[in-house]
Amino acid sequence: xxxxxxxxxxxxxxxxxxxxxxxxxxxxxxxxxxxxxxxxxxxxxxxxxxxxxxxxxxxxxxxxxxxxxxxxxxxxxxxxxxxxxxxxxxxxxxxxxxxxxxxxxxxxxxxxxxxxxxxxxxxx
Ligand SMILES: [Zn+2]
Numbered sequence: 001x002x003x004x005x006x007x008x009x010x011x012x013x014x015x016x017x018x019x020x021x022x023x024x025x026x027x028x029x030x031x032x033x034x035x036x037x038x039x040x041x042x043x044x045x046x047x048x049x050x051x052x053x054x055x056x057x058x059x060x061x062x063x064x065x066x067x068x069x070x071x072x073x074x075x076x077x078x079x080x081x082x083x084x085x086x087x088x089x090x091x092x093x094x095x096x097x098x099x100x101x102x103x104x105x106x107x108x109x110x111x112x113x114x115x116x117x118x119x120x121x122x123x124x
Contacts, residue, residue, distance in 0.1 A: 010059030017047045017064065025064045035071035044069040052080035055087070 008021040017025075025047050031040050034050065048067045051057030067076060091097075104110035107121070114124050 008061040013053050013059045015059060021061055021064075022047050025061065026066050029066050031066065033071055034065035034067045035075050036068065038068075040066055040068060046072055048072055048076055052076075052084070054084050055080060 005024075008018070008024075010017070026040075026045075032038070033040050033045070034048065045066050045068050047064045049057045049059070049063050050065050051063055053059060057063050104112075107113060107115040109124075112124050113121050115121050
């Protein structure tokens, strides 16, 4: 049984994780990679933010887990970036920021023209 220590919380998002916190994180997960669940042996691992900072995750000990550098490059970072892009897309649509890429299909709601069932059209 070990004494409990207060959770480490980074003062800013840019505050690096200190070595003793890295050790605690490693021990908390028993040295197992959070992505591929394989035991980490080599020195090639990082303290990753489970919820990425760019996706609103916090720079604190409870949001950290150890993962292989290889898993970070091949799985985690691309997934974080994709999630960020998907969220941004929805937010931009809701805020009316996103520009329309192509001409709207004639007769669709975005075209400004209403097609009538019996033929003909009128402005919306
Ligand atoms: Zn891994």
